[in-house]
Amino acid sequence: MTFSYTPSASPDDITRVRYHIGDTVEATAIFDDETITMIIAEEGSWQLAVIDAIKSIIAKIAGEPNFTADWLRVDYATALAGYQKLLALKAAQFGVSASTSASLGSSSVRVTRSDWDDT
Numbered sequence: 331m332t333f334s335y336t337p338s339a340s341p342d343d344i345t346r347v348r349y350h351i352g353d354t355v356e357a358t359a360i361f362d363d364e365t366i367t368m369i370i371a372e373e374g375s376w377q378l379a380v381i382d383a384i385k386s387i388i389a390k391i392a393g394e395p396n397f398t399a400d401w402l403r404v405d406y407a408t409a410l411a412g413y414q415k416l417l418a419l420k421a422a423q424f425g426v427s428a429s430t431s432a433s434l435g436s437s438s439v440r441v442t443r444s445d446w447d448d449t
Contacts, residue, residue, distance in 0.1 A: 331362035343376040350380040350420060351387070360387060377424040384417045 333356040335348050344366050347353075353360045361383060369379040369386075391413060396405045421428035
C-alpha cells in the first residue's frame with residue numbers, strides 16, 4: 331500500500347481527494363494511492379472521485395454492526411451520519427448529484443424479452 335499526501339500550491343489529484351475526504355494521515359489511511367488513482371480514472375475527475383470515495387466509506391460503515399463489550403460501546407450511527415453530511419456538502423460544493431456518478435451515466439435502457447411484443 332502506498333500513501334502520499336503532499337499539500338502545496340498545486341497539489342496532485344491524489345492529494346486533492348485525500349484532503350477533501352479527510353484521509354490525510356498515513357497511519358490511519360482509508361485508501362491507498364492505487365485505489366484513489368483507480369477511482370479518479372473511473373469517475374473522470376478528482377471531484378467525482380471524492381464523491382465516490384465518500385460513498386465507499388459510507389458503504390463500509392453501513393455494513394459494520396454496533397456492539398457493546400463490558401464498558402465499551404461502538405455505535406457507527408454517528409460516523410455514518412457525519413459521512414452522509416460530508417457527501418451532501420461535497421456534492422453541493424462540486425455542483426454534482428450525490429446520488430449519481432459519472433460512470434453510471436443518466437440514460438436508461440428498457441429491458442424487454444425478445445419473444446414479447448410490447449406494442
